[in-house]
Amino acid sequence: MSQFNGATYQFASKKDKELFDKEPAKYEPIFGGYCAFGVSKNKLVPVDVEAFQIMDGKLVLQYSKSVRDNFNKDQKGNLTKATQNWPGLVDKNGK
Numbered sequence: 843m844s845q846f847n848g849a850t851y852q853f854a855s856k857k858d859k860e861l862f863d864k865e866p867a868k869y870e871p872i873f874g875g876y877c878a879f880g881v882s883k884n885k886l887v888p889v890d891v892e893a894f895q896i897m898d899g900k901l902v903l904q905y906s907k908s909v910r911d912n913f914n915k916d917q918k919g920n921l922t923k924a925t926q927n928w929p930g931l932v933d934k935n936g937k
Contacts, residue, residue, distance in 0.1 A: 846870060869901060873928055877905040879913040882924040886931060897921065 844851045844859060846866040853859040862869050871894075873881045880887030889903040893910045896902070897917070904910035913920050 849875065868899075871901040871903050873903075873924060874932070875903055876931075877909065878902045878924050879904055879909050879920060881927055881931060882913070882920040884927045884931065886935060 844853075844863055844866065846862075847870060849870075851862060851866075851869075853862065872878065875889065877887035877889050887905050890906050891903065893904040893907045894901060895904075895910060895914075902921075904913060
């Protein structure tokens with residue numbers, strides 16, 4: 843396990859842990875690890891770690907693979923909304 847920005851990360855292998863420990867920010871999910879589509883709707887929603895994607899070099903998590911597909915119908919617009927909503931959600935929820 844490793845710690846970064848208040849979160850605990852677990853790894854499938856020693857090599858994965860070593861890669862993370864060298865550049866943890868590279869692997870940190872955006873929006874505090876909450877569902878990006880949920881954040882675009884101004885909600886904090888848990889995720890399925892299998893429903894991930896890499897966008898512009900950043901780890902994006904979603905509630906489910908079908909939600910990820912819906913998010914991707916307007917990926918740029920949804921990401922813009924999520925980015926705009928995130929600071930308010932952090933202020934409101936202390937995340």
